[in-house]
Amino acid sequence: MQDLRVLNLSRRKKNIILLLVDISIIMLVYATLALLNIEDINLTTGIWINIGIAIITYVFLLKVNNMYSCIWVNAGAYEFTQTIVASISACIVVTWITLIIPNTMSVLSNILAGILIMVALTGVRLSLRVLTRIVTYSLADRTDGKYNILIIGAGDCASTIISEIRKEKSNDYNIIGIIDDNKAKLNTLLNGVKVLGNRDNIVEIVERENIDQILFAIAKIDGEAKSKILDICSKTTAKVKVIPGYYQLLEEGISVNKMRDVDLRDLIGREEVKLDKSGIEKYINNKIVLVTGGGGSIGSELCRQIAKFNPKLLLILDIYENNAYDLQNELSYNEPNLNKKVIIASVRDKARLGQIISAYKPNIIFHAAAHKHVPLMEDNPSEAIKNNVIGTLNMAQLASQYKVEKFVLISTDKAVNPTNVMGATKRLCEMIVQAVNNERGNKTEFVAVRFGNVLGSNGSVIPLFKRQIKNGGPLTLTHKDITRYFMLIPEAAQLVLQAGAYAKGGEIFVLDMGKPVKIYDLAENLIRLSGYTPNSDIKIEITGLRPGEKLYEELLMNNDNLTKTAHNKIFIDKPETIPLNKIIKQIDDLLFVAKIGNKNMLKDKLKEIVPTYNSPEFYNNKRALEEAAITIGGNNNGSIKK
Numbered sequence: 001m002q003d004l005r006v007l008n009l010s011r012r013k014k015n016i017i018l019l020l021v022d023i024s025i026i027m028l029v030y031a032t033l034a035l036l037n038i039e040d041i042n043l044t045t046g047i048w049i050n051i052g053i054a055i056i057t058y059v060f061l062l063k064v065n066n067m068y069s070c071i072w073v074n075a076g077a078y079e080f081t082q083t084i085v086a087s088i089s090a091c092i093v094v095t096w097i098t099l100i101i102p103n104t105m106s107v108l109s110n111i112l113a114g115i116l117i118m119v120a121l122t123g124v125r126l127s128l129r130v131l132t133r134i135v136t137y138s139l140a141d142r143t144d145g146k147y148n149i150l151i152i153g154a155g156d157c158a159s160t161i162i163s164e165i166r167k168e169k170s171n172d173y174n175i176i177g178i179i180d181d182n183k184a185k186l187n188t189l190l191n192g193v194k195v196l197g198n199r200d201n202i203v204e205i206v207e208r209e210n211i212d213q214i215l216f217a218i219a220k221i222d223g224e225a226k227s228k229i230l231d232i233c234s235k236t237t238a239k240v241k242v243i244p245g246y247y248q249l250l251e252e253g254i255s256v257n258k259m260r261d262v263d264l265r266d267l268i269g270r271e272e273v274k275l276d277k278s279g280i281e282k283y284i285n286n287k288i289v290l291v292t293g294g295g296g297s298i299g300s301e302l303c304r305q306i307a308k309f310n311p312k313l314l315l316i317l318d319i320y321e322n323n324a325y326d327l328q329n330e331l332s333y334n335e336p337n338l339n340k341k342v343i344i345a346s347v348r349d350k351a352r353l354g355q356i357i358s359a360y361k362p363n364i365i366f367h368a369a370a371h372k373h374v375p376l377m378e379d380n381p382s383e384a385i386k387n388n389v390i391g392t393l394n395m396a397q398l399a400s401q402y403k404v405e406k407f408v409l410i411s412t413d414k415a416v417n418p419t420n421v422m423g424a425t426k427r428l429c430e431m432i433v434q435a436v437n438n439e440r441g442n443k444t445e446f447v448a449v450r451f452g453n454v455l456g457s458n459g460s461v462i463p464l465f466k467r468q469i470k471n472g473g474p475l476t477l478t479h480k481d482i483t484r485y486f487m488l489i490p491e492a493a494q495l496v497l498q499a500g501a502y503a504k505g506g507e508i509f510v511l512d513m514g515k516p517v518k519i520y521d522l523a524e525n526l527i528r529l530s531g532y533t534p535n536s537d538i539k540i541e542i543t544g545l546r547p548g549e550k551l552y553e554e555l556l557m558n559n560d561n562l563t564k565t566a567h568n569k570i571f572i573d574k575p576e577t578i579p580l581n582k583i584i585k586q587i588d589d590l591l592f593v594a595k596i597g598n599k600n601m602l603k604d605k606l607k608e609i610v611p612t613y614n615s616p617e618f619y620n621n622k623r624a625l626e627e628a629a630i631t632i633g634g635n636n637n638g639s640i641k642k
Contacts, residue, residue, distance in 0.1 A: 015068045018124075022062065025120045026054050029113050033105070050104045053097050058090040058117065067125075083125060087118035149173050150202075150211045150238065152229060153218035154180035154190050157243055161217050162191045176209045199229050206236040216242040223514070234528045276567065277309075279501040283364070283406065284309040290362035291316055292347055292395060293369030295323025298410055298454065301493040302366050303327060307335045309497075314340040315360055318369070319347075347391030350398070357402050366496070367395050368410040370426070377422040378547040381602045382594040388425040389432070389587060396436040400444050408500050409433045409448040411508070413485060416450070419616040420548025421603065427610050428583075430508055435580035437506045447503040449496045450573075451511040452485030465523060469530050473538035475523045478545050482520075483552055485513035495569060502565050506577070510562070512569040516552070550616040583609075 034047045062068065065086040091114025098104040105113070149165070151158050158178060165173050177196035180186075185195045196205055205211065214233050218226070233240045289306055293299040294316035300323070303316055314331075318324040324342045331338055341360075345352050347369045370388045371377055377384040392409065399407040411430055414423030430448045437446035453461070461484075468475050492511070499509035524534040532538045545551075563572045586609045593605045607613045 019059065019068060021124055022059065022121060023055055025124070026058055026117055027051055029116045029120065030054060030105070033109055033113055047105075049101060050098060054090070054094050054113070057093045057097075058087070061086040061090045061093070083122050084118060087114065087121055090114070091118070147173050147212040148210055149175045150205060150209070150214045151175065151178045151193070152214060152216045152233075154178045154182070154185045154195050155218065157219050158217040159191055161215060162193055176211060177205065179205070199232055202232050203236055206238050211236070211238045214238045214240045216240060219243055231525070234525060276498060276501065280497050281309045283501055284311055284497070286310065286312045287363040288313045288360060289315065289364045289366070290360070291366045291368060292318075294318050295320055295327055296368060297489060298492060299366075299368035300327045301489045302368060302496060303331065305490070305493045305497055307331060307338045312339065313360070314338060315343060315362060316340060317343045317345055317356070319344065347395055348386055350394040353394055353398055357398050357404075361402065362404055364406045364408070364500070365395065365399050365404055366408045366410065367392060370410070372412070372422060374414070374420045374422050374548050375546045377425070378420055381421040381599055381606070382597070384421050384425045385590055385594050385602070388422075389428050389590070392429040392432050393584075393587065396433050396446065399446070400436050400439065400442045403443045405444065406500055406503055407433065407444050407446045408496060408503070409446075410496065411448045411450040413450060413452040413513070418610065418613045419550045421606065422548070424606050424610045424613040427612065431578055431583060434506055434577045435583050438577055439580055445503045445505040447499065447505065447507045447509060449499045449509045449511065451487060451492055451495070452513045454487060454489050454492050461519060461522070462526070465526050469527060469532070469538060474541040475527065475538065476541050476543050477519055477523055478543055478549060479551060480520050480542055481518070481551055483516040483518050485516050487511070487513055498567055499570050502567070502570065506574065508573045508575065510571045510573050512571065545616065548616060
């Protein structure tokens with residue numbers, strides 16, 4: 001690889017060489033025009049004055065336009081346009097200056113020189129791009145590589161990645177070809193690499209060319225399309241890596257090193273969230289923010305996101321010291337300038353909470369503290385009442401008492417037509433914050449944010465599946481037809497913050513969760529991504545529905561009440577509210593029953609307060625009947641589709 005010594009020079013040395021080449025071009029053009037007797041000027045004085053002015057002017061304007069800081073091997077239309085603009089500007093300046101200096105070249109000659117210099121400067125830079133790539137690619141022998149690479153996407157991202165691989169990793173990788181769905185690109189070359197086919201050819205090409213690794217190099221693509229392509233890739237034996245999302249690339253740039261393994265967030269097909277950061281910053285910047293349950297999966301991510309908007313003080317409240325301690329250390333490392341305090345306390349302890357809120361006077365409260373494990377709360381309903389219901393009532397009343405600006409409750413899709421204690425208590429929490437919001441004299445904007453399952457959160461199915469795969473299986477699944485809504489932890493936290501910016505008081509914000517996902521399909525994909533074959537290497541075992549579990553989750557109680565917000569993934573539902581004094585009386589009765597210790601009596605009492613609370617069988621059978629009706633209707637006239 002000694003032939004590449006020039007290409008391996010530092011950026012500074014390459015720019016010095018380019019500068020010398022530009023100066024030589026300018027001198028050569030003017031000297032040639034003079035020697036060809038284009039006009040009669042003094043070769044010993046006038047021409048050198050002209051050349052000196054030209055060199056200073058052209059070099060200065062090229063420098064101003066950043067023409068000595070470009071990576072010309074990857075240069076595009078913008079860089080070449082800037083070269084032309086700089087050359088034309090320099091020509092005008094040189095012509096104007098020489099008009100007032102005697103014994104220099106005429107306007108016509110300076111314009112002619114400018115045209116020739118512009119062509120030469122642009123040609124040199126184009127040659128740098130073309131020749132560098134030709135030399136690099138010709139010296140990169142495919143047969144030397146350890147891994148055969150197939151790239152998805154024949155765009156700018158792929159171009160940059162190919163260049164980087166050729167330059168830095170030519171001894172490790174053979175770039176076999178590219179996949180792209182654009183028919184016009186078939187059999188064309190991108191940086192010397194051939195487009196071999198479209199997504200339908202992926203499996204065939206991987207087998208034929210013995211592909212070891214697939215690099216997904218499309219940044220700007222909707223989640224569903226990405227999911228479909230990656231689903232095809234998961235059917236091959238090749239390892240798949242993807243580039244980060246579009247908005248992350250805008251901030252950090254494209255690099256092979258930034259490519260990561262495919263995970264379920266890619267296969268689920270969720271699109272990246274684009275936030276109105278100015279709106280979020282407006283209500284969080286320089287404010288005191290309290291996050292209850294701050295050490296949990298959602299609470300901790302909320303803290304990470306809040307830290308980016310420069311709060312005056314971030315209060316992290318949690319009863320579990322280990323999680324809070326870990327988060328404190330993480331934030332200290334990643335956000336060294338963040339003013340924060342970790343507080344160990346229970347949301348059940350109203351007196352302790354009162355001391356905290358009185359001392360720190362938070363402007364905003366995000367209430368994420370809750371028991372959320374469905375089967376555990378079915379067996380321990382009184383604990384769900386104490387922690388979820390009483391904890392929320394305590395926080396809401398204190399927030400109103402101390403005139404907190406905003407109070408955001410983290411709710412769940414399980415609060416919609418709940419079939420379990422956890423979901424019913426979270427629906428009651430929504431009713432509490434709406435009731436407190438409507439109290440006379442209240443100055444706090446109380447809202448709730450409702451979303452579905454969060455990938456990778458504590459207690460979610462994904463960590464369980466990963467542990468089971470690590471142990472060799474089987475993966476345990478309660479029902480083959482069970483479906484759930486999913487989103488990513490950062491996405492959920494970001495949308496919660498965004499919803500807070502829209503809060504006026506009394507709203508239940510519903511996050512667009514996209515399409516529901518069959519858990520069985522999720523299990524199969526996770527097994528494949530781990531390098532195994534479903535039901536061959538690792539079995540999937542159906543165990544039966546757990547107590548309180550329904551086949552389908554819902555996000556809305558009444559679609560007719562749904563209204564839009566400025567964000568396309570956030571909607572508003574406003575269920576009918578109940579007066580606070582009535583809710584408190586009902587909660588007192590609930591606590592009395594809880595002391596008796598009879599689970600069935602407690603659940604019956606909970607049903608009285610939350611009328612939509614019913615058995616899983618009731619809603620599962622109702623859903624089945626609705627789907628049957630739709631199917632029959634569709635068969636009758638073909639106008640109704642599921």
